[in-house]
Amino acid sequence: MAQSKPEKINVLFVCMGNICRSPTADAVFRHHVRNAGLEQLIHIDSAGTHAYHIGHPPDRRSQQAALKRGYSMQGLRARKVEQEDFTLFHYILAMDRYNLELLQQECPPQHAGRLSLFLQYSSHWHTHQEVPDPYYGGSHGFERVLDLVESASQGLLQHLINTQQLAGKKYR
Structure with a gap:
């Protein structure tokens, strides 16, 4: 009897314009997922x-800040959240409360449990609950975003491994 292939876990990162925070989260989380050998089990996108x-x-x-830390954003392109995303993605992670509220207004009630703040998975949750928008600031803002996103990405991956019984190379 053939074993059925497990369904992919779909993760969507969301910010306002999809050019700073959410693509950073996409690239960083993708890197951690790849290093754990789980890219066949986890689908990642941003909007x-x-x-x-x-x-x-x-x-x-x-892109420059991410490349300095070894993360590639090559091939990523901005897109807007679509209605189908609420059905397709199991985890829809907002970078801040404002965007979480916008998602909550659009999300069908049966999928509301899929929405949350990304930094809830971070070890910095007690001091930082939102990823600040670095767009109008200097380079230090992009570095701060990376610090927060790296922590939350590691926490999210560990959460998925623990709750979904995924066999990650270096996280088990």
Whole structure:
């Protein structure tokens, strides 16, 4: 009897324009998932609540900061959250409360449990519950985003391994 292939766990990161925070989370989490050998089990994407930058690559400053730490955003393009995302994605993780509220307004009630703040998975949750938008600030803002996203990505991956019984290489 053939074993059925497990369904992929779908994770969507959401910020406002999908050019700074959510693509950073996408790239960092993708890196950790790949290093754990779980890329066949976890589907990752990012989107924005607004349609400001559809089709554009991530902000140049986000890309540069990420590359310095070994994360690639190559191939990522901004898109807006679509209604189907609420059905497709098991985890829809907002970078801040404002975008979480926008998602809650659009989300069908039966999928409301899929929405949360990304930093709830971070070891910094007690001091930081939102990923700040670095768009109008200097390079230090992009570094701070990476610090928070790295912590939350590790926590999210550990959560998925524990709750979904995933056999990760270095997280078990």
